[in-house]
Amino acid sequence: MGAMVLVTVQLAPSEATLEQAMRQLGLTEDEVDTDYGLVPLMPEQGLYAVRVEEEAGRRVSPPAGGPFTDPPIEPYGPPH
Amino acid sequence: MRVLIQLRPSPDIVAAVAAPDLTATTADVTDGLPGVALDHSYTPVALPRARPATAGGDPLSLNQPLLFSMAPEEASVLVRGEISDDESSARLALLPGRARDVIGVYADPVIETSLTCAGTPSVGTWQDVARLMRVTELQAEGYDGTGVALAVCDTGVNAAHVTRQFGRDVTVDHDRSWNPSGVSGQAGGFAVDHGTMCAFDTLIAAPRATLIDVPVLLSRRQGGTAMDGLLSDAVAAFAHLRSVLDAQPAATRALVVSNSWGSFSPLWDLPPGQPGNYSDNAAHPFNIIVGSLEQAGADILFAAGNCGLECKDRRCGFPGRPIVGANSHPQVLSVGGVDTSGERVGYSSQGPGRLSDHKPDICAYTHFSGSKAFGDDTPDSGTSAACPVAAGLVAAIRTRWPASQISPSQLRTLLHRTAEDRSDVGFDYDYGYGIADTASLLSALKRRTARQRL
Numbered sequence: 024m025g026a027m028v029l030v031t032v033q034l035a036p037s038e039a040t041l042e043q044a045m046r047q048l049g050l051t052e053d054e055v056d057t058d059y060g061l062v063p064l065m066p067e068q069g070l071y072a073v074r075v076e077e078e079a080g081r082r083v084s085p086p087a088g089g090p091f092t093d094p095p096i097e098p099y100g101p102p103h
Numbered sequence: 104m105r106v107l108i109q110l111r112p113s114p115d116i117v118a119a120v121a122a123p124d125l126t127a128t129t130a131d132v133t134d135g136l137p138g139v140a141l142d143h144s145y146t147p148v149a150l151p152r153a154r155p156a157t158a159g160g161d162p163l164s165l166n167q168p169l170l171f172s173m174a175p176e177e178a179s180v181l182v183r184g185e186i187s188d189d190e191s192s193a194r195l196a197l198l199p200g201r202a203r204d205v206i207g208v209y210a211d212p213v214i215e216t217s218l219t220c221a222g223t224p225s226v227g228t229w230q231d232v233a234r235l236m237r238v239t240e241l242q243a244e245g246y247d248g249t250g251v252a253l254a255v256c257d258t259g260v261n262a263a264h265v266t267r268q269f270g271r272d273v274t275v276d277h278d279r280s281w282n283p284s285g286v287s288g289q290a291g292g293f294a295v296d297h298g299t300m301c302a303f304d305t306l307i308a309a310p311r312a313t314l315i316d317v318p319v320l321l322s323r324r325q326g327g328t329a330m331d332g333l334l335s336d337a338v339a340a341f342a343h344l345r346s347v348l349d350a351q352p353a354a355t356r357a358l359v360v361s362n363s364w365g366s367f368s369p370l371w372d373l374p375p376g377q378p379g380n381y382s383d384n385a386a387h388p389f390n391i392i393v394g395s396l397e398q399a400g401a402d403i404l405f406a407a408g409n410c411g412l413e414c415k416d417r418r419c420g421f422p423g424r425p426i427v428g429a430n431s432h433p434q435v436l437s438v439g440g441v442d443t444s445g446e447r448v449g450y451s452s453q454g455p456g457r458l459s460d461h462k463p464d465i466c467a468y469t470h471f472s473g474s475k476a477f478g479d480d481t482p483d484s485g486t487s488a489a490c491p492v493a494a495g496l497v498a499a500i501r502t503r504w505p506a507s508q509i510s511p512s513q514l515r516t517l518l519h520r521t522a523e524d525r526s527d528v529g530f531d532y533d534y535g536y537g538i539a540d541t542a543s544l545l546s547a548l549k550r551r552t553a554r555q556r557l
Contacts, residue, residue, distance in 0.1 A: 100485025
């Protein structure tokens with residue numbers, strides 16, 4: 024897999040599965056971080072996140088939201 | 104912002120200020136300046152007027168022989184005050200034209216010889232922090248963290264080490280803890296590292312809180328390195344914490360989330376203004392889930408970062424405004440650091456924040472001998488330590504005040520209002536609203552209790 028990004032997708036709660044998100048966005052399994060899965064951001068509003076290859080993220084946005092960066096995060100200490 | 108204000112009052116007042124046998128006060132010199140909190144403890148100082156020593160000299164040049172006059176008609180007077188950081192530029196520009204007698208306004212920077220920086224030995228111990236945070240009083244009033252879930256999102260917790268250092272048991276909730284995909288290891292059983300320091304520091308003020316271990320920085324997901332995680336792991340971690348919160352009875356919800364991490368470099372991010380950017384973009388998925396978790400009732404704290412102007416961490420890559428992304432989110436408490444003498448540590452990041460201007464929110468103690476997670480002589484340092492120290496105070500308060508009674512937003516406001524102001528004008532970009540002040544906080548809560556009983 025190449026560089027990865029996050030995209031957001033709107034799903035009805037009853038259909039909130041990774042498979043449904045992939046179907047809705049036209050993504051293949053090779054393009055998606057299936058270990059990461061479908062992550063609820065605002066479940067009450069049906070907003071979810073999926074981690075996908077950068078190229079696929081560009082292709083599916085819109086209708087997906089994004090693509091958004093997935094930068095490294097580091098501990099803030101001890102100071103160097 | 105602290106300022107020196109140069110005034111030209113009437114000659115008799117200048118003469119009184121200049122006279123060695125008289126002591127004029129600030130009130131003698133001026134009866135007030137708009138938007139300036141005058142420092143009445145400062146004795147006004149007379150300043151001589153400089154003028155060219157030769158006739159025809161440039162009156163605005165200091166690069167020539169000068170004569171200095173203390174004649175009352177020519178000299179001026181300096182007083183000291185403070186201007187709110189919110190409007191310092193406008194006030195600096197407008198005061199000389201608008202306020203009578205004002206001929207100049209100048210910055211009055213703090214001058215220090217021994218600012219605490221990386222490499223400075225510990226300044227006090229965790230017992231000093233406990234004393235400053237009035238932990239004995241907290242516990243006497245039943246604020247000890249009992250029943251409060253305290254999530255430490257970091258490199259994992261070593262509970263045995265924390266137990267050894269405190270000499271008392273700590274509680275880690277294995278069922279509600281969570282590992283990112285691909286991370287093995289048991290909650291509370293990770294190697295002693297940064298997360299263990301954070302866990303120790305949360306328990307100073309909330310010794311009976313229940314730790315939820317979220318080793319989000321241990322992720323080895325593709326794209327990460329040996330020493331960091333990815334923001335997507337934090338997104339997933341917060342989704343898990345939302346399920347933890349939703350499982351709590353609505354009436355007694357209490358979840359405090361401590362985050363001593365962030366993004367150091369803009370190189371991994373898209374530039375601000377691009378839709379996929381994280382640092383400046385409230386619509387980034389992580390910033391959305393932070394807001395969603397807070398709205399559901401969680402208290403979320405983030406370290407402000409270690410990019411303070413005086414001695415910033417060498418990893419700091421943002422050219423300015425280093426409090427970025429969720430660390431500057433309006434719905435989190437962004438925590439700067441002070442040492443146990445109450446002075447801001449030189450590495451504590453200064454505001455304004457990128458998502459929200461008024462950052463940091465408050466300061467808490469850091470750079471003390473505490474967990475010994477990095478060795479016996481290495482302090483718990485960074486805003487990494489200040490954040491969990493403040494999270495412990497929040498968890499202690501949640502013992503008796505669940506989110507159903509004081510929302511996270513209300514509690515942040517209470518912490519702002521009761522903080523020990525380190526300036527004279529409320530919020531500033533160094534200390535935020537000031538140092539978290541347990542005594543004032545307890546008094547405010549007592550007043551709230553009394554009002555509820557009426």
